[in-house]
Amino acid sequence: MTGFIEILPEDEAHPFWxxxxxxxxxxxxxxxxxxxxSYQSLFRSIYTLSGAFTAFRREALAATLLYNAETVSEDxxxxxxxxxxxxxFRVANFPDVRIYVQPITxxxxxxxxxxRWQRGQLEVSALHKKLIRQRASSLLGFSPARTLLVDHTLSFPRLVWMFFxxxxxxxxYSLSLLVAAYLFMYLFYLMLETTWAGAAYAFADDQTRTHVRRIWPSVFLMPxxxxxxxxxxxxGFLIALTEPGTWRITSPLWQIQAGLMDLRLRWRLFLRSLRRQEE
Structure with missing residues (x-):
């Protein structure tokens, strides 16, 4: 079983962005x-028992190979x-049981x-091909193939409409028409986010509701x-194809900075070699 994992609100001041x-x-x-x-638990389709908060029956845990070091998503x-x-046994969620975790730093x-989460999803799928094939046609219940379809196959059409x-x-086509199309998509996603947040608010406790009311304007940034x-x-999908699995991933900004430094070093070495040839 797993439960409700809630971000612990911080009083520490941060930059606005x-x-x-x-x-x-x-x-x-x-x-x-x-x-x-809760929806996944109702239809017995929980994809991940979070490593941050999960309890097991001893008999069920003894029947497994425990945590697997072959993937970064061992949970x-x-x-x-x-x-x-x-x-x-049933894989279930108990929303009334909760823990608090620190927000990102x-x-x-x-x-x-x-x-890491995305890479782990691909690694786990590769380790359990038989399970994915067995449940590929399942419309209800646990179906990893359905999750992969949404997370990966449908990613490419999303890239198409965003960039092309x-x-x-x-x-x-006029610029105003394209702006209107993007605005319509934003409003559509905003409606979904508002509906989700409103439903979660309705079932939340008083402490959570108080914090949600305080940060509610941020829902407009959710899309x-x-x-x-x-x-x-x-x-993560691209990195899984080209790099070995590691727990810590280098920030893309750091990668760009390192690439620029390497490019500058190579340029200096190139100029130095030209000077030597002239001498």
Whole structure:
């Protein structure tokens, strides 16, 4: 079983932009664990028993291979093992039981976390191909194939409309029409976020409701936050294809900085070699 994982509100002062990210992270956890996990539990489709907060029956845990070091998402792997090895037990969520976790400490930490989660999802899928094939056609219940379809296959159409929609201007579409299209999509996603947050608020306790009311304006930034998280996760998909799995992921800003420093060093070496040839 797992439960409600809530971000612990902080009194520490942060820059305005980072505080908005923290607020969005809080709302994200509130909807995922307050509504999403309860829905998954109802239809017996919980994808991951979070490593931060999970309890097991001893008999069920003894039937598994425990945490697997072959993946950076060992909690997801253990969840898949439970579905495979202990079908008589139920993987469930208890929303009334909760723990509090610290919020992210930086944008780089958020990037590293989401890249790790995305990479782990792919690694676990590769380790449990038989389970995925067996439940591929399942419309209800646990179906990793359905989750992979949403998280990966549908990512490419999203990239298309985000980046290639402006190309329509070359076919005679006006800028105002494209702006209206983006605005419509933003309002649509905002409606979804408001609905999710409102539903989670309705089932929350008084302390959580008080904090949600304080940060409620940040819900207007949730569609943009989701876009940022999407690119972080998409980066995890690409990294999984090219780099070995590690717990800590280098921030893309640091990678760009390191790349520029390397480029500058190579340029200096090139100029030095030219001078030597002239001498």
């Amino acid at each position: 980072f505080q908005q990210i923290l607020n969005c992270e809080y709302l994200e956890y509130l909807t995922v664990f307050g509504i999403g996990r 997801t792997d253990l969840t898949f093992q439970l579905y495979e090895r202990t079908p008589s 930086s944008l780089a930490a958020l990037y590293s976390q989401r890249v 929609l402006p190309i329509l201007m070359t076919f005679g 943009l936050y989701r876009v940022m998280i999407f690119f972080f996760r998409f980066s």
